[in-house]
Amino acid sequence: MSGNMRTSNAIRLMVVGALIALGAYWAGARWGPRGPARVEALIQAQKSSSRGTTGLTEEEMRTVNIYRQATSAVANINTRIVEYDFFQNSVAAEGAGSGFVIDARGYVLTNYHVVENAQNIEVTLGDRSQYAAKFIGADKNNDVALLKIDPKGKTLSVLTLGDSSNLLVGQSVLAIGNPFRFTSTLTTGVISALGRTVPTGETTFIDEAIQTDAAINQGNSGGPLLNSRGEVIGINSAIYTPSGTTAGIGFAIPINTAKSIAQDLMTDGHVRRADLGVQSVELWPNLAEALSLPVTQGLLIERVGRDSPAAKAGLQGGNRTVLVGMFQKLSVGGDVIVALDGKEVANSLDVSILLNHKKPGEVVHVTYYRAGKKLETNVTLGERQD
Numbered sequence: 001m002s003g004n005m006r007t008s009n010a011i012r013l014m015v016v017g018a019l020i021a022l023g024a025y026w027a028g029a030r031w032g033p034r035g036p037a038r039v040e041a042l043i044q045a046q047k048s049s050s051r052g053t054t055g056l057t058e059e060e061m062r063t064v065n066i067y068r069q070a071t072s073a074v075a076n077i078n079t080r081i082v083e084y085d086f087f088q089n090s091v092a093a094e095g096a097g098s099g100f101v102i103d104a105r106g107y108v109l110t111n112y113h114v115v116e117n118a119q120n121i122e123v124t125l126g127d128r129s130q131y132a133a134k135f136i137g138a139d140k141n142n143d144v145a146l147l148k149i150d151p152k153g154k155t156l157s158v159l160t161l162g163d164s165s166n167l168l169v170g171q172s173v174l175a176i177g178n179p180f181r182f183t184s185t186l187t188t189g190v191i192s193a194l195g196r197t198v199p200t201g202e203t204t205f206i207d208e209a210i211q212t213d214a215a216i217n218q219g220n221s222g223g224p225l226l227n228s229r230g231e232v233i234g235i236n237s238a239i240y241t242p243s244g245t246t247a248g249i250g251f252a253i254p255i256n257t258a259k260s261i262a263q264d265l266m267t268d269g270h271v272r273r274a275d276l277g278v279q280s281v282e283l284w285p286n287l288a289e290a291l292s293l294p295v296t297q298g299l300l301i302e303r304v305g306r307d308s309p310a311a312k313a314g315l316q317g318g319n320r321t322v323l324v325g326m327f328q329k330l331s332v333g334g335d336v337i338v339a340l341d342g343k344e345v346a347n348s349l350d351v352s353i354l355l356n357h358k359k360p361g362e363v364v365h366v367t368y369y370r371a372g373k374k375l376e377t378n379v380t381l382g383e384r385q386d
Contacts, residue, residue, distance in 0.1 A: 066174055066230040067186050072126035073157040074223060075099040075108055076178045077133070077147075079118035098177035098223030099123065099147065100159050100232065102262065106131075106149040109258055110222030111237050112138040115145050123149050125156070126184055137265040141204050141273070141352055143237055144258050145222075146265040159224055162231030164254035167191055167210065175214040175236050175250075177223030189214030198238060198251050199349060207356050209251040210234045216250035225252040274358035275384035276366075277308025278315065280337065281330060282347045291332055294372050297346045301334035313379040315368065335375075339367035355381070 056064065079095040097114030101107070108123060115121055121133040131149035138145035168191065175187045193211040200206065210225065216236050225234035234252030241249075264271045280299040288296040304310045304317040318331030339345060340354050341364055358364060360383035367376050 062228060063174065063186075063188060066226060066228075067176065069157075070159060070174075070176055070224070070226060070230055071184050071186075073101040073159045074126055074176045074184065075101065075110070076124040076181075076183045077108075077110055077114055077222060078122045078124070079115055080120040081118050096178060096181055096219055097221045098219065098236070100176075100222075100224045101125070101156050102158060102161060102232075103266075104151070104156050104158055106151045106156060107136070107262070107266065108133065108147040108149060109235060109262060110145050110147060111235065111253075112140055112143045112145040114222045115147065121147060123147065124183070127157075129154070137270055139261045139271040139273070141356065142253060142257055142261060143200060143204060143206065144235065144253060144261045146262050159226075160231045161255050161259055162227055162229070162233045164210065164233045164256045167194055167227075167233060169194060172228045173210075173212050173214055173233070174226045174228075175212070175216055175220060175223060176226070177216075177220035177236060179215075179217035179219040181219060185220075187215040192249070196251065197353060200238060202348065205349060205353060206237055206251050206253050207257065207353055208254050209237075210254060212250050212252060213248045214250060215248075220250075272360055273384040274355045274360050274362065274364075274381040275309065276351070276355070276364070276379060277305040277310045277382055278317070278337075279303040279305075280348070283336060287324065287330075292372075293336060294369060294374075295336060295338055297344070298336045298338040298369070299345060299348070299351065300330075300332065300336050302331040304334075309379050309382040313366070313377045315366070315377070315379070316370065336369045337366060338369065341365050342367075 075098065077097045077099050081093045081095065083091050083093050085091050095114070095118070097110060099108045099110030099114070102109050115135060118135070121135060123131045123133045133147040133149050136146040136148050171191050173189055173191055177185060179185055189212050191210060192213050196209040196211055198206040198209045210233065212225065214225070216239050220236045223236045224232045225236050227233050232255050234255055235258055236250060236252050238251045239249060261271055278301050280301050283293070283296065283298045283300050285296045301315060301317045304315055315335050317334040319333040321329055321331050324330050337345060340351065343354060345351050345354070358381055360381055363378050363380050365376065366379050367374070369375070
C-alpha cells in the first residue's frame, strides 16, 4: 500500500472517529434529560437479577450488600413551591433532593433547604412507592428537617443511625442519593477531615462537619452518609465547588446532631434551642474607635429582652441611638460581649455555634466590657422562640 493510500485511510479513520465522538456529544445533549429513565431501568434490572456476587472482593461484596439493604429506605424528595414573578403572576417551581427513613412510623430525615417553603412534598422510596409527606419541623441553623409519611400498614425499611462521635479520617464511607434526579445513586469514598465548621449563611452552619471525597452533587442533599457497617453517620448537605458540580469536597451533618434534633421534633414539635436573650451587632474597628471602646472585636448589645436570661444576669443594652453612615441606626452604650465560656466571639455566627452545643437551662460564662472595665458573669440560658 502506498504512502498516499495509508495517509488517506488514516484521515478517513480520524474523520469517522471525530464524527462518533461528536455524535455522542449531541446524543448526550439531545437525550441527556431522558438519562434518569434509562438509569432507572438499569437499577431495577440489577435489583431483580439473580446473579450472585461470585468473583467480587470482600470489600466489593460489603459495598454491594450495604447498597442492597439501604437503598429501599433512601427517599427521593420532590417539592413544589409557588412563587411570583415581577408581575405578581404565580409560577410553580419544583425542587428535588434526598432523605431517608429513620422510623417505621414513617419519619424521614432530610435537609431543611431541600423542603424550605415547599407547599407540596412527595417522597418516593427505593421500592418506587410514593407518599405525600407532612412537614413536621426543622432546625434552620443546622439545616435539618423532619418529614412524616403514612405507611398505610406497610412495613417500611429503616436505616440504622450510627455514632458520629468516634469517626476517623481515612475510614470508608458510602453516600446514597438522587443527584440530578438519578435516583438510588451510590458513591463511595473516605472521610477526608473532621471537625470543620462550614458556614452556610450569616447564622447558619454545619457544625463539626464530616468532610468526604465521596461524590456529592445537586440532589444528594439530605441523603445518608453510611459507614462500612451500613449505619448512617451523617446527612449529606453541602459541597465546595468552583463549577457547581462535585470537586471531591463534600460535607455532611453529623448524625448525632441530627438525632438530637429529630428527637426534639418528634416529642415537642420544635427544636429546643438555647438563647441569651439579647440583640447585638458585630463590632468593627471604626465603630470601636468612635465609641472609645477598649476592644475592636466582639458583640455590642443593643437590646436586652425583658425578663430574658441576659437581663436576669445583669447584662445591659444601649442607652442612646447614633447614626452610622447615612442610614444605619445603632443603639450604643451597652455591654460588649467578647467571650462565651472562655472562647472569643466576634460575630453572631460564633455565638450560634457555641449555643448549638447548649440546651435551655444550662449555664454559659460571659466575658464582657462595660464602661471600659472587663467583667464576667454566668447566664442561665433560656429557650429561643422562633
